[in-house]
Amino acid sequence: MRRGVWLASGLTLLLLIIFIAIVVGIDVALQPRLTGLELILVGILLALVPAGLWLALFYLQDRLEPEPKAEVVRIFIIGLALGGAFGLPLVQQVFRLPEWQYRDLSATVLGAIFIAGAVEAFIIYAAVRFFIYHSPQFNERTDGVIYGTAAGLGYATALNVQLILASGGAAIAASEVHMAGIALAHAAFGGVLGYFLGRAKLEREPVWWLPAGLLLTAVLIGLFTLLRTQVQQGRLLTGTITYLPSVTGFLLAAALALVVALVIIWLMRRDTSLALGGRRAAPTLDATIGDRAANWAVIGLFVLCLVVGGLVWDRTVHRSSAFDVDGFRGSYPAHFSLATRPDEILRVVDVLDTQAQFVISVVSDVQPTMLGSVISQLTAVRATEYESYRVLDTQERQWRGRPILEQHFAGVEPPALEPTLPRLLEGVDYIVADGNRAVVITMIADPETYDTVEPLFLRFLETLTF
């Protein structure tokens, strides 16, 4: 057992709490007004503090039982680099997790396990497995925990730096509380996977051992995310009182780190006593034991997690609600709300996000050859309803073998007296001949979100029958 690593971790938690108290105190007392580049630089500096503390304390504590410090720092940097270069882009740009993760509880949990969790766990695994695992320096089970923690802290630092850069800086106290929590939680996740790596390297473990470690780490990340969204759901601040930053997330992360550390210590003590009692094969220095099969199994599991994550993404984004109104059947995106008006067949609105609307209405007594008259009617109504209304283009098309007019339009939202900027709206009408009536299927959206909403509208059209 390496006392240094546990002392460093425990002291890091303690010093982090003291550091946070100091930062919050300074922020409340001095209320520094940092802007622009200053704010970003201070934020990045604060993002490095938790990892810096752990590394510094580890260095001080580990003097008597020397572990190459450069290797620990190197794994930290590799974790940071892999996280920033591959992990975060994969989660945020490729799978677009933040855009759909909070739509419902199952998406929150499954997205966190199979995408965010799996990616982070694999990056920690890759940082240790491919950069230090075969080194002779990796010669104790605790080494797995040390390097796993370092890689986890690197990933956490990438997350924190990205938060600062994406937000254009952050308030000092609130961001430090948040970033310290992130660092503690991800260090703990790294420690868990590191434990599995340490045993895989130095004991004869079955092929499923490392994949099990990866999966457990990913599940832990998912459960932690779920717990955090349940206990930290935002808050309302009123009046002019100065509020202290919420520490709920930090306390949760600290508790997680503490529990994980205690569990790992207990496991390692048990392993040692089993080995000493001869009930388990003694640790070996043979570096080839972490075999290729286990490595391929981890890679396979990672790919499988991403496939499952992709399916969850598809299910969440394309989940729909069915409708059957006056002979019109179909389905609209499940996160849209019903807002049908008396003279319409259906109107659904994306109340919580884009405010986009899909509308179905019917114009009676229109012969198929007279579809153009519907355009005039729509123009007449909208010219008065909208602050400004303009038809952008109209074209004749066929839709499911029926003649239709497709009309693109733009307008400024209906007049209102609120002192806010009027919203520009963009839309498209599908005017479909249906016997002696015309069916008007309309999409209205902000120009900014039009491209996001259009695929949903096309899917809505695909499902529509009448």
Add this chain to the structure above:
Amino acid sequence: MALRHVIRHLGMLAGVLALLQAIIITAAGAPLSDLLFGEASAQTDPSWQLDAPLAKKSCAKMEVSDPALWFDVTEDGDPDLDTVVDSYPSGVIAIVAGFQYNCVPAKTTVVAVFYSLNDSKDKPWYTSEIKLAPTDKPGTLWRGVRFKSQKPIPDGDYRVEFFVGKKLLTAGEVTVGGQEPEEPAPQEEAEQEQEEQEAEQEAEQEPEEEQRPQRRKPQRDNLVQIVGEIIDGSTQRPIPGAVFIVLQPGITAAQWADYGFPASDILTTNKADRNGRFRQSGVERNVEYSLVAWALSYTGWYMDGFVVSDNDPDPYPMYIELYR
């Protein structure tokens, strides 16, 4: 032989009509059917005759009704163009002014200017530009004003002026609060009581069906404005585009979610600007509301039992922190 001749000529006539229609659609954006069946269309949809772009543009001069007309509005603030009013009762949520015209020449743009005579007679309260499609048919042009939040129009006198270019076309004034909402007659009250009792009985008979709260009209004097900012709790930075929703009194956030987020349960909704700020009118003091805030990439936030008390300021300041 004669029949075939007639059919051939009818076919040709139909072809010519179709060709004409295509030309007119292209040139003027209006189909021939409007010329032939315009009246019928106008009857099936009254709003259609307001300023429908008809093809014929033989109008030399637009004659309009003077003074301007004020139209009744429904409870939801929609105009009732069949009823002209002299004044509006207190609590009305929209006022609608307009005029009737004989025809509309090409390239006619009308500017409507509303004044609140209680605040400033010189400073326009609200202006709006309306581009009219040319037509040789008479119609009605209207423009209404209201708050998005359905806050009642304050009591007082209002004036509207309609201009074409710099020329004043027509103008008119109206009073809001000039008449009290009609008290129900004793017989109506009895009927209403009976209906309520029946409704209660129905509710008793069908206990498994949850009774949804009815909408109530806010009391104008009790209304306050919320001035808020939605921020990221981790960075304290604003969240542009975050949505702030006040639900109808009596609807909790959980109920709203259970019902499938229907728009009808929303009292008011607002989107934060680029600085994360929003202004929300129409919230009544001493009434319990449920609030919801949501933004992309953040966990949604809700709060039941939000009350603005008599001692709270107007506007009421509020910060909402959201977390990822």
